[in-house]
Amino acid sequence: MPGSTASVFSERDFYHAALQQDAGIELVVTSQGEFRAELIRLELLQMHLVTGLERLARIAYVVPSADLVRITLPTRGNGSLFWAGAALRPDEIVSHTASLGIYERTDGPCHWRTISLPIAHLLRYGRAMIGRAFGLPSGAHRWRPTSKALQRLSHLYDDATRMSRTQPLVLTRTEATRGLEQQLTDALIECMRASRTGEDATIGSRPIDVMDRFEGILRDYPHRAPAISDICTALGIPARTLRAYCKMHLGMGPHQYLHLRQMHLARRALRITNPATTRILDVANQYGFSAHGRFSSDYRKQFGERPSDTKRRAIR
Amino acid sequence: MPSSAVRTFDDPNDYAASIRGSKTELTALSRGKFTGKIIRVDFNHLWMQRASENMPRILHSANSDNRAIISFATQPGPGLIRSGVEVRSDRLARIGKDHSYFQRSSNALSWAGMSLPVDVMYSAGVAIAGCDLTPPSQDLIVAPGEAAMAKLQRLHAAAGDLAEHAPEIIANTEAARGLEQALMHAMVDCISQQDRSPDTSAQRRHEKIMRRFHRAISEHEEEAIYIPDLCAIVGVPERTLRLCCHESFGMGPKRYLMLRRMDLARRALRNADRAKTTVTEIAANLGFWNFGRFSLEYKALYGESPSATLRSPDA
Numbered sequence: 001m002p003g004s005t006a007s008v009f010s011e012r013d014f015y016h017a018a019l020q021q022d023a024g025i026e027l028v029v030t031s032q033g034e035f036r037a038e039l040i041r042l043e044l045l046q047m048h049l050v051t052g053l054e055r056l057a058r059i060a061y062v063v064p065s066a067d068l069v070r071i072t073l074p075t076r077g078n079g080s081l082f083w084a085g086a087a088l089r090p091d092e093i094v095s096h097t098a099s100l101g102i103y104e105r106t107d108g109p110c111h112w113r114t115i116s117l118p119i120a121h122l123l124r125y126g127r128a129m130i131g132r133a134f135g136l137p138s139g140a141h142r143w144r145p146t147s148k149a150l151q152r153l154s155h156l157y158d159d160a161t162r163m164s165r166t167q168p169l170v171l172t173r174t175e176a177t178r179g180l181e182q183q184l185t186d187a188l189i190e191c192m193r194a195s196r197t198g199e200d201a202t203i204g205s206r207p208i209d210v211m212d213r214f215e216g217i218l219r220d221y222p223h224r225a226p227a228i229s230d231i232c233t234a235l236g237i238p239a240r241t242l243r244a245y246c247k248m249h250l251g252m253g254p255h256q257y258l259h260l261r262q263m264h265l266a267r268r269a270l271r272i273t274n275p276a277t278t279r280i281l282d283v284a285n286q287y288g289f290s291a292h293g294r295f296s297s298d299y300r301k302q303f304g305e306r307p308s309d310t311k312r313r314a315i316r
Numbered sequence: 317m318p319s320s321a322v323r324t325f326d327d328p329n330d331y332a333a334s335i336r337g338s339k340t341e342l343t344a345l346s347r348g349k350f351t352g353k354i355i356r357v358d359f360n361h362l363w364m365q366r367a368s369e370n371m372p373r374i375l376h377s378a379n380s381d382n383r384a385i386i387s388f389a390t391q392p393g394p395g396l397i398r399s400g401v402e403v404r405s406d407r408l409a410r411i412g413k414d415h416s417y418f419q420r421s422s423n424a425l426s427w428a429g430m431s432l433p434v435d436v437m438y439s440a441g442v443a444i445a446g447c448d449l450t451p452p453s454q455d456l457i458v459a460p461g462e463a464a465m466a467k468l469q470r471l472h473a474a475a476g477d478l479a480e481h482a483p484e485i486i487a488n489t490e491a492a493r494g495l496e497q498a499l500m501h502a503m504v505d506c507i508s509q510q511d512r513s514p515d516t517s518a519q520r521r522h523e524k525i526m527r528r529f530h531r532a533i534s535e536h537e538e539e540a541i542y543i544p545d546l547c548a549i550v551g552v553p554e555r556t557l558r559l560c561c562h563e564s565f566g567m568g569p570k571r572y573l574m575l576r577r578m579d580l581a582r583r584a585l586r587n588a589d590r591a592k593t594t595v596t597e598i599a600a601n602l603g604f605w606n607f608g609r610f611s612l613e614y615k616a617l618y619g620e621s622p623s624a625t626l627r628s629p630d631a
Binding site: 129167179189 | 543547554570596600603605609
């Protein structure tokens with residue numbers, strides 16, 4: 001059903017939940033302060049467009065939905081998006097399919113834009129418009145379109161987003177939506193056709209593979225985090241290598257990342273807990289925080305409120 | 317019973333519908349008011365028409381009658397471009413049996429057509445020039461001798477003049493028969509020349525693609541169509557389609573499709589009941605999702621806003 005939604009979030013958890021509609025995303029907000037994010041979602045016939053406007057820096061581990069390819073356009077404004085450790089340049093777009101998870105991070109306020117569409121749809125039209133040679137590399141791939149092609153895609157995207165705000169009903173009509181979708185398909189394929197490939201165009205290097213497995217390991221530990229040494233053993237790399245990869249992809253070392261991640265998990269637990277029966281001490285312990293006083297002050301610094309405040313406002 | 321008619325048009329679609337002998341569609345290429353005129357004379361066997369338009373246009377033509385048809389310009393100057401090839405004003409075209417093509421003009425144009433039932437053309441060819449003038453399967457451009465062409469032009473113009481100023485002469489059977497014979501003779505003289513430009517394989521390929529292009533468009537007569545779907549249907553890459561369209565239309569497929577959608581919008585706006593619909597609804601139904609952009613383009617093309625078209629009474 002074509003249409004659009006625009007939502008504003010003041011809670012990390014709600015934002016995190018909303019992001020799941022687009023792709024499997026694990027979110028760790030890295031900077032402190034009042035959380036605020038806006039999500040604009042435009043649902044076309046086969047494609048959907050998602051725009052995010054975030055105030056705080058964050059790390060997101062992204063796995064697109066199974067049959068979809070997720071395209072990331074250059075950010076608007078001054079914010080930077082780091083894709084698998086390298087900044088997304090203003091003259092490139094990235095395509096990403098489900099065979100690989102990627103860490104995407106920002107270092108401050110960011111206005112990002114994505115298009116997701118079925119891989120089959122892109123291949124069908126790509127081959128029709130360019131020829132049988134058209135292919136979509138699996139995993140993640142950087143494309144460098146001509147500036148004309150990229151401008152066209154970018155303007156079309158922004159026009160569509162603007163229309164969804166000013167004339168939301170127009171984009172609920174099938175024919176109008178089909179027109180937009182065909183134009184976007186055309187513009188996107190043109191970007192891919194006229195792409196000048198760089199040396200590291202297909203992002204399939206070892207650090208990415210390792211970091212994908214890194215996140216996989218963390219997911220196997222829903223409460224207490226594994227020890228770094230255990231992670232290194234499982235990954236088959238020395239600690240200094242893990243540290244280097246984390247700095248590259250996460251913008252911080254593994255200890256700091258794990259700490260933040262655990263804080264987020266603890267907060268999520270507090271948000272859905274029963275305030276009458278839960279003790280903050282227990283939740284803190286469950287997620288590996290033994291020094292209670294330290295936990296409380298870190299928590300307050302990170303989230304701008306005390307653990308008890310979160311608990312009191314818990315949703316049931 | 318011979319007859320004639322003279323008609324002027326201000327709507328390109330009405331004009332195209334009145335062009336004799338084939339199913340035609342026309343896309344006007346200039347801003348401003350379209351004016352077209354058709355003078356038609358029907359003799360016993362021979363049908364002829366003289367047409368003129370005041371602005372460049374793209375015309376698509378498909379031969380559906382079982383007649384031998386020829387076509388030529390009536391004034392010197394830039395001629396038509398048929399399937400990417402310029403037909404000089406001193407040449408004439410023998411329209412093929414499987415004929416279906418796009419032709420475009422780059423400015424105002426006057427042109428002429430004549431047709432005979434195929435069997436009459438055959439007998440006339442044999443009797444007058446001793447050759448078989450059954451229509452070819454593909455279009456042929458013929459370069460007649462100067463004298464032969466001049467005579468045909470003169471006679472054709474004379475018939476047109478009569479239709480406009482003394483139609484009663486055409487209605488007179490005897491006078492008409494004499495004129496018809498003279499025209500047929502002049503036509504056979506022109507086209508029985510051996511000198512003809514053969515179709516190259518590139519041209520044939522081009523025409524094949526444009527035929528498929530046109531079929532795709534006519535299968536979506538009342539709805540919008542776009543490049544990705546079109547490439548998938550026609551089965552050629554966008555680059556090839558773009559080259560062919562530039563040759564046929566003097567513009568790329570995107571612009572052509574957009575003009576076509578604009579034309580559909582204009583027709584819809586003119587036929588709409590203002591009480592029952594809005595400009596936004598009509599535009600959206602044709603795939604125009606960016607309403608501001610649509611209004612600007614529409615005004616630039618037609619010299620009035622879409623709402624003005626909707627408001628004005630049906631012509």
